[in-house]
Amino acid sequence: MSDKSQQSDSLYSELPDLVAFRFHVKQKKLNHQQNLLAANSGDHLAIRKGRGMTFSEVRQYQPGDDIRHIDWRVTARTQKTHTKVFVEEHERPTLLVTEQTPHLFFGSKVRLKTAQALNLSAVLAWVSLNHNERVGGITFNHLQTLWIPPRRSPKTVLHLLQKGIELQHQINRPMAPDTQAWVDTLTQLIKVNKPGNKVFLIGDMMQLVKHAAPQLHKLKHNTDITAIHIYDNLERELPKLGWLSMTQSFVGDKLIKLDSFRAKTRDSYSTLYKEQWHETQELFSKLKIPLVEIGTHQEPLMALIQHKLIQ
Numbered sequence: 001m002s003d004k005s006q007q008s009d010s011l012y013s014e015l016p017d018l019v020a021f022r023f024h025v026k027q028k029k030l031n032h033q034q035n036l037l038a039a040n041s042g043d044h045l046a047i048r049k050g051r052g053m054t055f056s057e058v059r060q061y062q063p064g065d066d067i068r069h070i071d072w073r074v075t076a077r078t079q080k081t082h083t084k085v086f087v088e089e090h091e092r093p094t095l096l097v098t099e100q101t102p103h104l105f106f107g108s109k110v111r112l113k114t115a116q117a118l119n120l121s122a123v124l125a126w127v128s129l130n131h132n133e134r135v136g137g138i139t140f141n142h143l144q145t146l147w148i149p150p151r152r153s154p155k156t157v158l159h160l161l162q163k164g165i166e167l168q169h170q171i172n173r174p175m176a177p178d179t180q181a182w183v184d185t186l187t188q189l190i191k192v193n194k195p196g197n198k199v200f201l202i203g204d205m206m207q208l209v210k211h212a213a214p215q216l217h218k219l220k221h222n223t224d225i226t227a228i229h230i231y232d233n234l235e236r237e238l239p240k241l242g243w244l245s246m247t248q249s250f251v252g253d254k255l256i257k258l259d260s261f262r263a264k265t266r267d268s269y270s271t272l273y274k275e276q277w278h279e280t281q282e283l284f285s286k287l288k289i290p291l292v293e294i295g296t297h298q299e300p301l302m303a304l305i306q307h308k309l310i311q
Contacts, residue, residue: 011105012168013115018122018161024301025127028310030094030198057085057195057222085195092196092224093150094128096121096137096160097189099182099203099230100167102175107296108234114171116230117202118164119300124200125157127310136160137200140185141167142178147192182208186215195222205229205291209280220287226309227284229277229293238269 058071061081074082098121104113111119121137128135135157136150146167148160182203193199199219201208205227208216219225277293284291292307294300304310 011112011115013118013165015158015162015165018118018165019158021119021122021301022126022130025123025310026130028127028305029131030124030127031308031311058082059085092198093134093136093194094124095150095189095193095197095199096125096135096139097185097199097201097203098137098139098164099185100139100141100164100171101178101181101203102142102171102173103177103204103207104230105171105174107232109232109297111296113204113230113232113296114168116294116296116298116300118161118168120202120228120230120294120304121164121200122157122161123300123304124310125160128198129154129157138185138189139164139167140181141170142175142181143167143170145181145185145188147188149192177204177207177211179207179211182212183215186212186219190215190219193219193223197223199223199225201225201227203228203230205284206276206280209283213283216283216289217287220289225287225289227289227291228309229280229291230296231293232296236270236273238266 058074059082061070061083065083069084069086071082071084098117100114100117104117107113107115121139125135129152132152134150134152136148137160138148139146139160144167146163148156148163150156186208189199206229208227216225281291292309294303294307301310
C-alpha cells in the first residue's frame with residue numbers, strides 16, 4: 001500500500017523541486033524575442049526603438065506624438081496618419097500560460113508532460129523575478145482557468161506554482177484533449193493582458209493551433225509571445241514491441257491496435273506526428289512567434305538555454 005502510494009505521488013510535481021530552480025538561475029536572464037526569431041528563421045525585425053524600448057502597437061496619430069514613429073505603410077493603407085507606440089522594457093511583466101490538462105498527463109521517460117510544463121514555468125518565473133520583473137500568469141486544466149496577476153514578489157511565484165500543482169493533482173489519468181481549454185484560456189488572457197507584456201505559452205501547441213488559432217492571432221497584436229511545445233519521444237516514434245493497444249488521444253479515447261513490428265506502421269505513426277508538427281510550425285512562423293519543442297526527458301534549465309530562451 002505504501003509503495004503504491006509513493007509511486008502515485010511521484011507522478012506529480014512537488015513545490016520544493018520547483019523552488020530549487022531559483023538557486024540555479026541567479027546569473028541567467030531572458031533572451032529578447034527578436035533574438036529568438038533571428039536565431040530560428042534569420043529574420044530581422046525592426047520593432048525596437050533605442051535602448052530599453054520595445055514596440056507595443058500601432059494607433060492613430062495624436063498631437064504630441066513623435067513624427068519619426070509614423071507608420072507610413074498603415075497610413076497609406078488607411079489614409080489616416082498612424083504612429084507606432086513603444087513602451088519601456090522594465091515595465092513589461094512576464095506572463096506564464098501553463099497547461100495542466102489530462103492530455104498532458106503522459107510520459108514514457110523521466111517525467112510526465114504536465115510535470116515538465118511546470119518545471120519550465122518555474123525556471124522562467126525565477127529568471128524573470130531575479131531581474132526584478134513582475135511575474136504572473138494563467139494555469140489551466142480541463143476544469144478551471146486560474147489567473148494570477150503579475151507582481152514583483154517571490155510569494156506570487158510560489159502562489160502561481162502551487163496553483164499549478166493543485167490543478168495537476170485534479171488529474172488521475174490521460175484523456176483526449178479538451179478542445180475548449182486553450183480557447184477559454186487565451187480568451188481570458190486577452191482580457192487581462194496589457195500591451196508590451198512578455199507571454200510564454202507552455203503546453204501542447206498542436207492543440208492550440210487546432211482550436212485556438214483565432215485567439216492567438218488577436219493576442220499577438222501587441223504582445224511578445226514565445227511558445228514552448230512539450231513532447232514525449234513515444235509520440236514521435238513507435239517502439240518495436242509487437243501489438244500495442246493505444247488511444248489516439250488527438251481524436252478520442254477509443255482504443256486502437258497497432259503492430260509495431262511492421263515498418264509501415266511505424267513510418268505512418270511517425271509521419272502523422274511530423275505532419276501535425278509542420279502545420280504548427282507554419283502558423284507560428286507566419287505570426288512571427290518563436291516556437292521551440294522540449295521533451296519530457298530533457299533537463300528543463302539546460303533545454304531552455306539550448307533553445308536560447310534564457311542566457
